[in-house]
Amino acid sequence: MSRRICLALLWAAMLGAAAAGTIEDREARLSASLRCMVCQNQTLAESNAPLAADMRQQIREQLGQGRSEQQIRDYFEQRYGAFVRYDPPFGPSTWLLWLGPFVLLAAGFGALWRVVRRHGRSEPAPLTPAERERAETLLKGDAP
Template identity: 50%
Template sequence: MRIGLFVLGLIAAVYAAAQDASFTPEQAQRYQRLVGELRCLVCQNQSIADSNAPLAADLREQVRTQILAGHSDDQIRSYVTARYGDFVLYRPPFKPTTWLLWLGPFLLLALALTVAGIFVRRRTRAAPGGEPDREHLRRLLDEESR
């Protein structure tokens, strides 16, 4: 069983090396960086580097082809976003259509802090606070004793 797994791993490594044999070391680094930055549209929580979905394999091949064609990283990102939209990027650009995506977490935090502040303020107003008014208590006791 162990020998079979070893042979299978060896075959996979040779196959992967043969596929990327046309890359220079710099191109291989660019490829790994780019496929790590692009989101799998099928899985949505994985990069195309980590996904086994057919669409992710297609996107990896497109990135590979464009790197070999000499396109820059920005040109490749522009091509992919033109085809699939900003959602394909893990770090979409800050523009009017993505403002809510970038600012949403901060707005939700501000809203939560505001609601918590209102809640705490109401609780402290309703609860008796601090030292009791001794003069007021003395008058109440005097009235009761009469």
């Protein structure tokens, strides 16, 4: 009987260690997918800012309470807005963020196309008689 209890305790300890690793992995994934609101160009995992440390602690606590990764993301998004996510969802509030670069690129190509088209269509100004005479002397090789 005591052997079964020892095996059960050993099994429970192994499951507990595996669950702790899973929570750490989940925390690392969440910290890598959320933006530090102080640094703004770093993830929570990369940032040393006090706010980032507090946010990582909040993630640990919520994971310990059994919340899912999506619930935790939703919590931070509700608190800080969609900007807190490194991969904000495609929606009405983020259309400019997702489509803005492509719109600017298309506008740049459109402007370039107009400039090139206009430049190709323009006729050169006719030569004045003095310019024509100078060009003829240069072509004949009788340049002064």
